[in-house]
Amino acid sequence: MKAAIVGASGYSGLELIRLLLNHPNINIDTIVSPSNAEVKVDQVFPHLTDIVTTKFDSLDCQKLASHVDVVFFATPAGVSSEYIPTLINLGVLCIDLSGDFRLKGEGLYEEWYKHSSPPKEMLEKAVYGLPEFYREEISTATLIANPGCYPTATLLGILPIIKEKWGDPSSLIIDGKSGLSGAGRKTNQITHFSEGNENISAYKLGKHQHIPEIEEVLSDQSDKEIQVSFSTHLIPLTRGMMCSMYIDLTEEKTSLEVIEHYSSYYKKHPFIRIMPEGKWPTTKGVAGSNYCDIGISVDSRTNRLTVISVIDNLMKGAAGQAVQNMNLRFGFPERTGLELSPIFP
Ligand SMILES: NC(=O)c1ccc[n+]([C@@H]2O[C@H](COP(=O)([O-])OP(=O)(O)OC[C@H]3O[C@@H](n4cnc5c(N)ncnc54)[C@H](OP(=O)(O)O)[C@@H]3O)[C@@H](O)[C@H]2O)c1
Incomplete structure (x- = not known):
């Protein structure tokens, strides 16, 4: 399976890179950061030298849909709802780490996030990605709204x-x-x-x-x-x-x-x-x-x-849970790529 990470120059996107690099069933195909497009990833994150050798991309939904299976959005409020409807209509699974698709109640998103609500039909498709309580729904979802931390x-x-x-x-x-x-x-x-x-x-x-x-x-x-x-x-x-x-x-x-x-x-x-x-x-x-x-x-x-x-x-509160949701959706064992013991002390 191939994945794209949008918002990969931010903390949650970076954590997704760390996790997906070690996921046996996933190749990271595209790493998107509009402000760093065409810049090598290790120039922005020197700790990834010799580990990630590609460049950041800009965001092109048609291009992504032609060759990736899943797109993670780790972007600020108001961004993913601009692109996800196109990607969903092109048949790509989207996992959104932002709050854009979490609130179902009418007017709630506008009231609390101060952005326009996403299209109603997309909100209806969105499944709340808390596996311990919505496992069945996640396993067949086309759009997963990853919970807030x-x-x-x-x-x-x-x-x-x-x-x-x-x-x-x-x-x-x-x-x-x-x-x-x-x-x-x-x-x-x-x-x-x-x-x-x-x-x-x-x-x-x-x-x-x-x-x-x-x-x-x-x-x-x-x-x-x-x-x-x-x-x-x-x-x-x-x-x-x-x-x-x-x-x-x-x-x-x-x-x-x-x-x-x-x-x-x-x-x-x-x-x-x-x-x-x-x-x-x-x-x-x-x-x-x-x-x-x-x-x-x-x-x-x-x-x-x-x-x-x-x-x-950044893990159960964001990227880890997003990978857990992807595992459930694709039928991989739930712990795949997530068997990391805590960093203690
Ligand atoms: N941090 C957490 O602990 C946490 C936990 C749960 C959920 N979340 C949610 O996850 C999302 C990302 O949070 P974060 O803390 O990782 O944010 P962050 O560090 O500020 O990173 C934001 C990322 O979004 C990209 N971005 C901004 N505007 C964009 C646009 N118009 N199009 C495409 N990409 C754009 C940025 O790319 P450029 O550098 O190119 O601008 C950057 O890579 C937020 O919605 C946040 O609420 C965060």
Whole structure:
């Protein structure tokens, strides 16, 4: 199979290059970056010297469709929806790492992303690419909307309790923390070393574009309208994301009972690891890997559950999950190209 990566000069695209270079069933055919077209990849990324010997291309849908099987878009909001309709109509599988095709609700995308909505018929084709909950749909999709990084960590951490109706959704509070690579390769004031290093800052409180995505999936999976309180923070890490979630239990449960429920729910899902009682996940424990580690604790005094979910934002939060989705879609074993152990310490 041949793949193209659009947005390959950015962090998620670069992570896709790293993964697909080691994927036994995929050849990277085209690496697109409009601002670097015709420049050798190793001139932009010297660490790829002798590893990637080709040049960046510009984006030409007709050319891509004539010889690639899958196109990954790792581009900012508003870009993929310009090209994906053409590619889909030409019969190419598209996996979009941006938010363009994630929100189904009318007007939601425009409201939260401040771009025009993608064509309705394309939105209807888009399948939400969270394999642990939409596996069947992914296996036949023509367009996969890869989830955002915060929604991935949040939904994997909280859905088993919401689906089982053990928690009161109206009490749910999500406290998210992300490393700086979550903001992409271009620097801005908040990610500037002098301001990002040795600092923790809250941002976009109540206004983050991942809020409607989390709410839509929670509602879809529980057949009930759910709204969440979601706050986001930048922390001085390159990679890594932690979502700490707090929810009131609707009946008395012990930590062990909840841990057993999660372990059973995720038994067949190779990238979810449930921590034993009294152990907590760390961002370093998943760095560079496609794992999501989940720690669980019930406070019996308040009957409140705390769930801690960690991922590498560039892996399970972006490129790793995109490759997992491609594997499911093409019928490759789910772990293919993703059997990377975390980089620890
Ligand atoms: N970073 C994360 O942790 C993460 C996690 C999950 C999802 N995402 C999503 O993935 C997408 C990419 O994020 P990122 O952090 O990798 O961004 P990034 O580092 O800023 O890279 C953006 C890439 O998009 C390309 N691009 C920009 N405008 C384009 C256009 N009009 N046509 C074609 N290519 C264009 C850029 O190419 P040039 O250099 O040529 O401009 C660059 O390669 C975003 O939608 C983001 O929300 C990111």
